[in-house]
Amino acid sequence: MRRGWMPACTLAAVLALAAIAVAAAAGVRQINGAGASFPYPLYSKWAAAYHELTGVRVNYQSIGSGGGIRQIKAGTVDFGATDAPLVKQELDDAELVQFPMVVGGVVPVVNLPGITPGSLKLTGQALADIFLGKITHWNDPALKELNPNLDLPAQPIRVVHRADASGTTWIFTDYLSKISPVWKKTVGNATAVDWPTGIASKGNEGVASYVELMPGAIGYVEFAYALQNQMNYVRLRNRAGHFVKPTLETFQAAAAGADWAHAPGFHVVLTNQPGDQSWPISGASFILLHETQQDVATARALLDFFDWAFKQGDEMAKELGYVPLPPSVVELVEAAWADNLHAANGEAIWPHAKSSP
Numbered sequence: 001m002r003r004g005w006m007p008a009c010t011l012a013a014v015l016a017l018a019a020i021a022v023a024a025a026a027g028v029r030q031i032n033g034a035g036a037s038f039p040y041p042l043y044s045k046w047a048a049a050y051h052e053l054t055g056v057r058v059n060y061q062s063i064g065s066g067g068g069i070r071q072i073k074a075g076t077v078d079f080g081a082t083d084a085p086l087v088k089q090e091l092d093d094a095e096l097v098q099f100p101m102v103v104g105g106v107v108p109v110v111n112l113p114g115i116t117p118g119s120l121k122l123t124g125q126a127l128a129d130i131f132l133g134k135i136t137h138w139n140d141p142a143l144k145e146l147n148p149n150l151d152l153p154a155q156p157i158r159v160v161h162r163a164d165a166s167g168t169t170w171i172f173t174d175y176l177s178k179i180s181p182v183w184k185k186t187v188g189n190a191t192a193v194d195w196p197t198g199i200a201s202k203g204n205e206g207v208a209s210y211v212e213l214m215p216g217a218i219g220y221v222e223f224a225y226a227l228q229n230q231m232n233y234v235r236l237r238n239r240a241g242h243f244v245k246p247t248l249e250t251f252q253a254a255a256a257g258a259d260w261a262h263a264p265g266f267h268v269v270l271t272n273q274p275g276d277q278s279w280p281i282s283g284a285s286f287i288l289l290h291e292t293q294q295d296v297a298t299a300r301a302l303l304d305f306f307d308w309a310f311k312q313g314d315e316m317a318k319e320l321g322y323v324p325l326p327p328s329v330v331e332l333v334e335a336a337w338a339d340n341l342h343a344a345n346g347e348a349i350w351p352h353a354k355s356s357p
Contacts, residue, residue, distance in 0.1 A: 028301035034061040035068020035081030036167045037204040039102055039285040041224040043081070045316050046309045058305055062203060066165020066191045072096065072288045078302055080288040083167020084191050088264040095291045097340045098265045099333045101306070103255045103323035104223055106171045106281040107246045109208070109231040111217040112138065114151065116232070118245050121146045123237045124179030124272075124280065130218060131159055131176065132183060133197035138216065153216075159198030160210045160219035165191040168204060171283035172220045175271040220281075223251075223321040238280045239272050246279050251323045254282035260329050266336075289341065296343045303337060303350050310334075 033043075040062040047058035063071075065082035072080030073094050081101070091098055108127060110120060122130075126142055129135045135142060139154045162169045170191045177184040187193050201210045204221045208229050211219040223246050226233050235243045244250050254273040260266055270282040287306065293299035310333075314324040325333070337350040 028056060028297050030057045030059055031079070031298060031302050031305060032059045032077045033068075033079040033081060034063050034071045034077045035288075036065045036083045036285055037062040038065075038083045038104060038106075038168050038171075038222040038283070039081060039322070040204070041222075041228065042102060042313075042317055042320050042322050045320065046305075046313050049313070049316065050305055050308060053308075056301060056305065062205075064162075064164040064191070064203065065167030065170065069288065072290070075290070078289075078298055081285060082288060083283055083285050084170035085267045085269070085284070085286050086265065086288070087267055091265045097289045097291055097336065098267075098286050099336055100260070100266055100268070100284040100325060100329065101287050101309070102317055102325065103251055103270065103282065103284045104321065105246045105251045105254075105279045106168055106175075106220050106283065107223050107226045107231075108218060108220050108234045108236070108281075109211050109226050110234060111211050111213075111215050112153070112155075112232060113215060114153075118233060118235050119147075119150060120232075120234045121237070121243050122234050124175065127236070128176045128180035128183045130157055131161070131196070131198070132180075132187070133159070155216040158214050158217040159195075160207050160214070160217050161195050161198045161200055162192075162207060163200035163202045166203075167191060167283075167285070168220065168222055169193065171271060171281060174269060175281045178272045227321050236280055238276075238278050239274055240276045240278070242276055244277060244279055246321075248318060248321055248323060250277050250279035251282050251321075253277040254279050255284075255323055258284075260332055266333075291340055291342065293341060293343055293349055296347065296349065299341065299343075299349050300352050303341075307334065 043060045047060060051057050065084050068080035068082050071077045086098055136157055137154060138152045138157055143152055173189045173193055177189040199210060201207050204225045207219040208221050208225045211217040233246055235245050237243050253275045254270050257273060258268045260268060268284060270284060272280050310330045317324045341349040
């Protein structure tokens with residue numbers, strides 16, 4: 001037997017005991033966060049597994065990216081989450097640190113009986129025209145031209161969009177602004193916009209529910225919600241001119257060229273990326289922390305959770321249709337923790353000495 005080698009099951013047991021010992025030594029039993037609904041299915045799954053492993057409860061409220069940004073700035077949560085990355089100046093003004101946690105995709109979903117998932121093809125321009133209220137029926141000539149083999153109904157299109165300030169909306173409208181000059185000029189890109197048409201609902205959960213209830217509806221949700229609810233997703237034409245489906249592989253293709261190392265504050269936008277297989281409405285979800293941590297034990301417990309998620313949570317991420325960050329990006333993120341996070345007395349938060357079982 002090679003020295004230093006340990007069976008995977010034994011190593012997992014040691015890691016579990018170490019995590020429990022760290023949590024017990026710190027006396028931290030709950031960590032509180034709020035923000036984006038985009039990563040909520042994954043954060044919930046990670047939180048449940050981590051609680052079972054360590055006894056530490058990660059309480060994450062899905063209130064939208066706008067709410068997460070407001071709450072972390074106000075100091076009412078230990079961490080915020082947003083899918084709309086803050087620019088470096090806003091981070092500096094609020095004394096916040098930002099880093100990516102996971103990559104996923106925003107997916108247009110429809111309720112069209114008789115149309116199988118992934119068979120309806122849309123271009124970005126057609127999608128923009130639907131959400132602008134310019135294309136109002138499913139048998140519009142522009143849609144029939146894209147889908148000559150589908151029997152599209154003479155049915156009104158019912159647009160469903162987010163009611164709350166949302167990172168999912170930010171990603172979606174960023175894409176539409178890149179594709180449609182009219183959208184960019186009249187609606188724009190933000191976590192909350194003045195929608196030209198449609199019904200508003202709160203959260204990815206709300207949009208998914210409305211689309212499922214209304215024949216003829218179209219909305220946009222994070223991919224995990226489409227998977228969980230077995231929703232009818234569309235195929236989109238990407239920047240390379242190919243119609244692609246939303247999959248783990250097409251999200252990975254969109255993220256492949258991201259230059260995290262040279263992006264101030266990890267500000268990277270993944271919409272309309274080049275590549276034959278790239279899903280055009282991809283995006284990362286980000287965590288926001290205060291540079292100065294008043295409660296060192298809680299801050300370290302929080303980073304232990306994120307570190308565990310990076311290194312032990314990949315399979316859970318993939319099961320839900322998210323793309324884990326590659327190890328090289330995780331190294332950049334944890335180096336940023338070491339450089340930028342500190343206690344009020346200047347003490348470094350990360351790395352820190354961990355208790356042994």
